[in-house]
Amino acid sequence: MNTEFSSPLLEAAVTELSRLPGIGRKTALRLALHLLRQDTAAADALGNSIINMRHGIRYCSVCHNISPSEVCPICASEGRDRRTVCVVENVRDVMLFENTGMYRGVYHVLGGVISPMDGIGPDELEIESLARRVREGGVDEVILALGATMEGETTNFYIYRRLEGLPVRVTQLARGVAVGNDIEYTDEITLGRSLRDRTLFSDTFTQEF
């Protein structure tokens, strides 16, 4: 859309909004016009919340999750099992696992997955700090909880090799039929693994581990 804007202020806002992922200039213009229809307090609240978030947020020095303090509430909690470390791609994944209400261990946020296409190698990720956590001791199990994608599997394998020889059990998320999904719509690789990794039916009733 090669739109001639009647205001440089509007044009600037549309340009900035359209830098966000998944937001094109057409959507950005719709958002900007929406904001113009709201009172000034709404625009101030949005604008300031973005600025304050970016400037104010810190990262946990242990697990690299976002944190209001030097060490995040999860790592600092007495109620969490620090011997189990769940390795996730990003901050959102921590929230997803927390929302299951089933995990009592701690986390390690990699900050991405290995992706040569995007120029992301192991050194761009928090893999060395994970190895250090394990070497320092006190960790019994590392759960690799990355996506079942090519990049996720590659990263899982890289971390597995990196931790080889250290006294730690390395596990990964079960692959299987997604809850709510029909067998008919499950691909055969997933079906094969769900068969190989079959579990005791009585374990279905276990809500925590």
Place this chain on the structure above:
Amino acid sequence: MNTEFSSPLLEAAVTELSRLPGIGRKTALRLALHLLRQDTAAADALGNSIINMRHGIRYCSVCHNISPSEVCPICASEGRDRRTVCVVENVRDVMLFENTGMYRGVYHVLGGVISPMDGIGPDELEIESLARRVREGGVDEVILALGATMEGETTNFYIYRRLEGLPVRVTQLARGVAVGNDIEYTDEITLGRSLRDRTLFSDTFTQEF
């Protein structure tokens, strides 16, 4: 998504972003995490552009389009035909018509369409100021350029009745087959009107009016 956020700053930004139309909490979280990965300048630019736009933008006192000055560049231009006034729903529509490069008249931005469902009556719109422009003279034609929706047609009709008796020609956008569309996929009401309102084929070559 009932997510427990690890930071009140992140939560605030997600809440504000999700107030935007078409952006749910899941998308808002994705946008916020994207901003956290950018440098602080990017968040400042976005936040400030929104605040500055909302505080700085003015509206043309003649046509109610957004404007950097008391009277907008279109209304102020010597090159525009002030006797032809195109009535549009909002600021975006002005841009759309300007982008056609085919219109030399001026505009009148209503600020919406009559929609009892949304509690928008004629008094919420710039209809009285349109009638005043016409009564003050110098306007030969009012082009009703609202959408071919129920609300648009209702508003068209209301304005038509409001201007009745005044020495002005009231026209509306042609209804017909959209350029690029197949006859097969055009509804029969549109087909009927496109037949009734058929035009001289030689007019196809006319680029301006």
